Amino acid sequence: MQTRVRTATSSTNVARVLVKLFKHMLNVWHFYASVVLMILATLLSSLIPYIMRYIIDAGIVRRSFEVILNRSSLLIALAAVSSLFRLGSGYVGSLATQRVVHMLRASAFESMLRKPVRFFSDVAVGQAITTIVNDTGRVEGFLAFEFRMLINAVFSAAISVVFMFYMNASLALVALASMAATVIVNAYTASALRPVADRFRQQLGNVASIATGDIAGIKTVKGLGLEKLESKKFEESNSRLLDIGVSMARRRAVLTNANALIFGLATSTILLYGGFATLRGEISVGDLVAFMSYMAMLMWPLSMLGLIIANIQTVSVSARRIFELIESGVEEDDDNCVELNNVSGEVVFENVSFGYTENSPVLKNLNLVIKPGERVVIVGKPGSGKSALLKIIPKLYRVSSGRVIIDDTDIERVCTESLRKHIAYVPQEPFIFSGTIAENIAFGNPNATVEDIIRAAKAAKIDSFVESLPDKYNTVVGERGLTLSGGQRQRIAIARALVRNPKILLLDDPTSNLDAETEKELLRDLTEISKGRTIIIATQRPTVAAIADRVVVLDSGCVAEEGAVSELLQRRGLFYRMFTSMVSNEGEVG
Ligand SMILES: Nc1ncnc2c1ncn2[C@@H]1O[C@H](COP(=O)(O)OP(=O)(O)OP(=O)(O)O)[C@@H](O)[C@H]1O
Ligand SMILES: [Mg+2]
Structure with a gap:
């Protein structure tokens, strides 16, 4: 190791x-x-x-x-x-x-x-x-x-x-x-x-x-x-x-x-x-x-x-x-860890097993190849291991066996800092630090200029909200300031990720706090944002799959199904059932 x-x-x-x-x-x-x-x-x-x-x-x-x-x-x-x-x-x-x-x-x-x-x-x-x-x-x-x-x-x-x-x-x-x-x-x-x-x-x-x-x-x-x-x-x-x-x-x-x-x-x-x-x-x-x-x-x-x-x-x-x-x-890091320079964004999971504790595996012998620039949506029931799958890519947690490979290099061998340089990870519950909105976005990249920050905010569709505030980007948020809604927080976190201009973007349930309308908007923007990068989105909402090049369905830590949305719907398997139950639920609510 x-x-x-x-x-x-x-x-x-x-x-x-x-x-x-x-x-x-x-x-x-x-x-x-x-x-x-x-x-x-x-x-x-x-x-x-x-x-x-x-x-x-x-x-x-x-x-x-x-x-x-x-x-x-x-x-x-x-x-x-x-x-x-x-x-x-x-x-x-x-x-x-x-x-x-x-x-x-x-x-x-x-x-x-x-x-x-x-x-x-x-x-x-x-x-x-x-x-x-x-x-x-x-x-x-x-x-x-x-x-x-x-x-x-x-x-x-x-x-x-x-x-x-x-x-x-x-x-x-x-x-x-x-x-x-x-x-x-x-x-x-x-x-x-x-x-x-x-x-x-x-x-x-x-x-x-x-x-x-x-x-x-x-x-x-x-x-x-x-x-x-x-x-x-x-x-x-x-x-x-x-x-x-x-x-x-x-x-x-x-x-x-x-x-x-x-x-x-x-x-x-x-x-x-x-x-x-x-x-x-x-x-x-x-x-x-x-x-x-x-x-x-x-x-x-x-x-x-x-x-x-x-x-x-x-x-x-x-x-x-x-x-x-x-x-x-x-x-x-080991003294002879490898620096990861220009990456194309290929992510390969090879027989990956992982568990938070020794005796309860969360991911089991998982195999998955994500091509450079691919837009992959991971769906699955709560607890199926979606978040875990994202967290092991930037080495927030280490795999128990198997390998995660980025551009032919096993990430275990890569110097952590150089690995994370290429990755932006937006956690399921993003954290807003006590500080201004600009500072919160710049957390993703301390060298970001004001233009970079605004560009990222625009891409994350938070710009017009920020502009409507009296202090705009200098508005203090977090513990000692304005309280943001869940959706606004998520967008700031996405802007924070984008300002890094990462080759690999990992989003954990980015639409969980959004209404159907805003979700659609964000998904449309994500399609644009994802150009030139690999993007992996974990979600409980099958509707997010609409923007996927490929959908991967996780079930108890294993890949149960994968393919394009249309294929999976035709197959009438797990994804189909999730999708139809969600649509009918939303129908009832609406
Ligand atoms: N920090 C932790 N320590 C121990 N077990 C954990 C931890 N985080 C998650 N788990 C367990 O690991 C399993 C997989 O969790 P994970 O968060 O990957 O699921 P998920 O698919 O992302 O679920 P959700 O859709 O609810 O976000 C769950 O059974 C969960 O209880
Ligand atoms: Mg999760």
């Missing part, structure tokens, strides 16, 4: 995810600057208790006014310079964070665009949006705060320990033991947070999915009077989120309280042990005060350490999802 799908190297464990995140930070120089400034700041501020010790022992105890004055001014200077460094470190640190998160968000989005179409039916849209918006936000918060705090805590602790040992080894051991206890207790309790955090995020995605689903289907919800039912469904999901959130809050609360307790214990142990040591004359009062200051100085970063460790667990969940989105299942 020429085009392969790269699968996820799922980084399941926290450390791997964090290392990955860390490597991203290493890519921006701001990060190094931030760390250097932070180390300098920490070094300077950890000199403060040491100087305090000197002020007490040499200044206060020995009643030297000069020592007190000199060293106090030094203290102020140190504090000032240290906080300046800290400020600088914070500033460049957040620049680093912003850059890294910006890059992650961009990669996640880009990677999402490169996923196979299949991805979007397997993954709930709410989950993907949560990853791109919320998870990146979560990582940003972590890098901006917890991550810096972590580095700060580690450096402060290391430097303080060195000073403490320098002053008195046994007292330092007591301090060290209490610090170790804090870290161990925190790390242990924090690991209990991880599964809850995972569930919380999962549930948040579920809540988002219900909301996006209901917003997208708001007309159906209102039309069927489902508001109460949907509210209830949402509330159920939302309550579950609340439950998980509450249990997460409870565990967090326990964590922070555990810290206060340990610090209380540590402080009193040092006071007790140090107090006796002072009385015995083993250490000076200055030593004891310096020790207490080091403990107090470490209090904040160490008490944060619990929260940081807990958040590392939760943020690793977010980071993992981002990396998974970035790395998993991206469609990639």
